Amino acid sequence: MQEFSLIETYFAQSSTGTNQSNVVLGIGDDAAILDVPPNQQLLVSTDTLVSGVHFFSDVAPGDLAYKALAVNLSDMAAMGATPAWVSLALTMPKMPPKWVSQFAHSFMQTCKEYGVELIGGDTTSGPLSVTITIHGLRPHEKVIRRGGAQVDDGIYVSGTLGDAAAGLNILRANNENEQDGLDATHRFLIQRLLKPTPRVLLGEQLGGVATSCLDLSDGLAGDIKHILRASSVGAQIEVDALPQSSAVLKYTTKQQAHEYALTGGDDYELCFTVSDANAQKLEQIAKNCGVSITKVGFITEPEKGLSFVSNRQPYTVPQSGYEHEF
Amino acid sequence: MQEFSLIETYFAQSSTGTNQSNVVLGIGDDAAILDVPPNQQLLVSTDTLVSGVHFFSDVAPGDLAYKALAVNLSDMAAMGATPAWVSLALTMPKMPPKWVSQFAHSFMQTCKEYGVELIGGDTTSGPLSVTITIHGLRPHEKVIRRGGAQVDDGIYVSGTLGDAAAGLNILRANNENEQDGLDATHRFLIQRLLKPTPRVLLGEQLGGVATSCLDLSDGLAGDIKHILRASSVGAQIEVDALPQSSAVLKYTTKQQAHEYALTGGDDYELCFTVSDANAQKLEQIAKNCGVSITKVGFITEPEKGLSFVSNRQPYTVPQSGYEHEF
Numbered sequence: 001m002q003e004f005s006l007i008e009t010y011f012a013q014s015s016t017g018t019n020q021s022n023v024v025l026g027i028g029d030d031a032a033i034l035d036v037p038p039n040q041q042l043l044v045s046t047d048t049l050v051s052g053v054h055f056f057s058d059v060a061p062g063d064l065a066y067k068a069l070a071v072n073l074s075d076m077a078a079m080g081a082t083p084a085w086v087s088l089a090l091t092m093p094k095m096p097p098k099w100v101s102q103f104a105h106s107f108m109q110t111c112k113e114y115g116v117e118l119i120g121g122d123t124t125s126g127p128l129s130v131t132i133t134i135h136g137l138r139p140h141e142k143v144i145r146r147g148g149a150q151v152d153d154g155i156y157v158s159g160t161l162g163d164a165a166a167g168l169n170i171l172r173a174n175n176e177n178e179q180d181g182l183d184a185t186h187r188f189l190i191q192r193l194l195k196p197t198p199r200v201l202l203g204e205q206l207g208g209v210a211t212s213c214l215d216l217s218d219g220l221a222g223d224i225k226h227i228l229r230a231s232s233v234g235a236q237i238e239v240d241a242l243p244q245s246s247a248v249l250k251y252t253t254k255q256q257a258h259e260y261a262l263t264g265g266d267d268y269e270l271c272f273t274v275s276d277a278n279a280q281k282l283e284q285i286a287k288n289c290g291v292s293i294t295k296v297g298f299i300t301e302p303e304k305g306l307s308f309v310s311n312r313q314p315y316t317v318p319q320s321g322y323e324h325e326f
Numbered sequence: 327m328q329e330f331s332l333i334e335t336y337f338a339q340s341s342t343g344t345n346q347s348n349v350v351l352g353i354g355d356d357a358a359i360l361d362v363p364p365n366q367q368l369l370v371s372t373d374t375l376v377s378g379v380h381f382f383s384d385v386a387p388g389d390l391a392y393k394a395l396a397v398n399l400s401d402m403a404a405m406g407a408t409p410a411w412v413s414l415a416l417t418m419p420k421m422p423p424k425w426v427s428q429f430a431h432s433f434m435q436t437c438k439e440y441g442v443e444l445i446g447g448d449t450t451s452g453p454l455s456v457t458i459t460i461h462g463l464r465p466h467e468k469v470i471r472r473g474g475a476q477v478d479d480g481i482y483v484s485g486t487l488g489d490a491a492a493g494l495n496i497l498r499a500n501n502e503n504e505q506d507g508l509d510a511t512h513r514f515l516i517q518r519l520l521k522p523t524p525r526v527l528l529g530e531q532l533g534g535v536a537t538s539c540l541d542l543s544d545g546l547a548g549d550i551k552h553i554l555r556a557s558s559v560g561a562q563i564e565v566d567a568l569p570q571s572s573a574v575l576k577y578t579t580k581q582q583a584h585e586y587a588l589t590g591g592d593d594y595e596l597c598f599t600v601s602d603a604n605a606q607k608l609e610q611i612a613k614n615c616g617v618s619i620t621k622v623g624f625i626t627e628p629e630k631g632l633s634f635v636s637n638r639q640p641y642t643v644p645q646s647g648y649e650h651e652f
Contacts, residue, residue, distance in 0.1 A: 024367065025471065028472075028556070029405070029471055029472050029473075029540075029556070030371060030401040030402075030404035030405050030472075030539075030540055030541060031369040031370055031371035031401050031402065031404075031405045031407065031460075031462065032369065032370045032371070033367050033368070033369055033405075033469055033471075034367065034368040034369075034370060035367060035368070036362040036368055038364060041350065041359050041360065041361060042359070042360040042361070042362055042368070043357040043358065043359055043360075044357055044358045044360060044411070044413060044445060044446065044459075044461070045356060045357035045358070045413075045446060046413040046414075046415050046446060046447050046448050046457075046459060047415075047448050048415045048417055048448045048450045048457070049450075050417055050450050050451065050452035050453075051452070052452070053450060053451050053452050054450070075356040075357050076356075076357065078356035078357075079355070079356050079357045079359075081357065085370070087370060087371075087372040087459050088372075089372050089373075089374045089415070089457040089459075091374055091376055091455060119370060120370065120371060120372060121372050122372050122373050122374045122457070124374045124375075124376050124379060124380070124455075125376065125379050126376035126377070126378070126379050126453065126455060127376075127452065127453040127455075129417060129450075129452060129453075129455065131372075131374070131415040131448070131457040133370075133372060133413050133415075133459035134357075135370070136357065143359055145351065145355055145359075146354075146355050146356075147355075213356075214355075214356055215356060230354070230355070
């Protein structure tokens with residue numbers, strides 16, 4: 001199948017389902033034409049998933065499409081932005097039409113679910129990888145950056161941490177994507193790896209409330225440093241306060257679960273800071289969004305650096321957050 | 327080297343050289359924050375180059391960085407837009423620091439040359455490929471789309487056609503990137519393949535003058551169809567009028583040179599339509615931009631379809647424009 005027909009057959013036809021009135025021209029010219037509403041800022045982020053690095057090569061096409069979008073949506077959530085448009089660069093070897101159609105179906109379904117429109121992209125022949133550039137919109141005063149954390153702000157995370165790392169461990173021990181014969185606990189943890197929930201609604205509501213925010217892709221212990229560096233502050237994390245699912249605590253020891261939360265990747269929960277004055281507002285936001293929110297520490301003076309405590313004792317994080325090696 | 331240090335060492339440090347005052351926040355958060363000036367539309371395009379598909383695996387890193395940017399800049403030129411910001415998704419196997427530094431140097435140099443700012447991206451481990459998403463700006467009435475061609479408009483192209491296809495042929499016959507012992511003609515043609523000139527200035531000046539425009543990436547015979555389809559018109563192309571360099575005519579027969587121009591890829595010249603009333607204005611634009619512009623045919627009623635003539639006789643195009651096979 002040739003390039004233009006591929007895009008048109010599987011993607012372009014489905015792209016009319018959203019209500020993005022600010023898309024003047026979507027797929028089909030040398031570039032998309034977009035109107036950014038007055039008083040809104042434009043947020044842009046790019047993430048690539050590579051076969052064998054970010055997902056197993058026999059991944060289900062629908063799961064791949066979902067996750068590629070989810071990690072990009074999560075970046076918008078971390079900025080407090082409303083996702084609007086995505087470009088898709090899909091590189092793949094010769095794939096059966098069924099694979100492509102399942103990928104496209106899941107992709108367009110997820111776009112619809114989050115009110116995002118596919119505005120263009122490129123399909124090329126080569127080793128399987130997916131690069132998405134996502135665009136979000138938000139009034140200036142509602143955008144959340146990493147650099148606004150203040151001393152004594154509480155540090156919060158959404159959902160539960162460490163599930164995805166446990167899920168990865170299970171998949172590795174069970175012939176990768178072979179999930180037959182696994183119990184409900186294992187399946188839950190695997191789904192948390194394959195289908196993370198981007199916290200878009202929460203991110204939107206945190207705008208104007210959180211003083212800083214990011215999404216957890218490489219583990220709390222490593223990711224929090226980005227906030228500390230950008231805000232020129234320190235932090236203390238209470239390890240026993242880390243929210244962990246009953247599934248991960250059933251699957252492994254408490255100690256191992258802590259490690260997963262602190263150094264495991266792929267949770268895509270939000271980590272953010274909020275002043276005590278806004279703590280009640282935050283409670284209401286959590287209720288509005290139907291997401292649990294847990295205080296896991298507080299911001300300190302910069303000279304105190306980053307410290308972890310457990311049972312009122314200093315706690316040493318076993319290893320630093322995951323980063324791609326070159 | 328780890329992901330964050332890679333970006334910061336090679337790219338982020340150099341990214342302050344442009345004068346894009348509308349970049350509120352560039353590299354370093356979950357997303358870039360951008361201000362789109364009032365009354366400007368946003369143009370977005372994405373192109374991927376894959377090793378072994380779009381370039382030889384032993385490509386010089388500087389040439390790869392240049393070309394990846396050039397093909398994206400060319401998309402902005404085709405819309406009449408002014409390039410503003412780029413995101414870079416660079417996937418590569420373990421590369422020596424020198425390779426990465428040469429890639430980054432050429433990338434940032436080219437950004438500077440075209441007044442474009444690197445606003446973010448992703449570096450991942452995997453088979454070599456480069457995906458760039460480019461953003462351009464332009465007032466609404468100056469954006470050029472494919473769908474505006476009118477019956478009797480002249481069809482024009484910039485520069486010369488077919489050089490890149492000849493260059494590819496030479497490289498294939500000479501152990502790929504091995505260029506020692508080649509004469510000036512061969513070198514010129516190879517450079518036209520490796521270092522196409524995006525016609526950004528021309529594209530900007532064509533806004534409000536050209537009725538349609540695209541850039542030639544797959545050969546005139548195939549690419550012109552996109553204008554015809556979008557505009558619901560036909561076209562007649564005068565094959566003998568195709569502008570061809572003295573180099574390509576020295577390298578091969580006239581007949582083969584025609585084929586290169588019509589069905590060879592990678593020229594990245596602009597093809598556009600202009601009404602006779604604006605023909606003089608066009609001449610002035612060509613002078614302003616220092617680019618040769620050649621009339622190669624005219625737009626016809628849709629029922630006449632697409633036809634080619636040579637020596638007043640119907641001419642049959644040997645093969646259709648290049649498209650990536652899946």
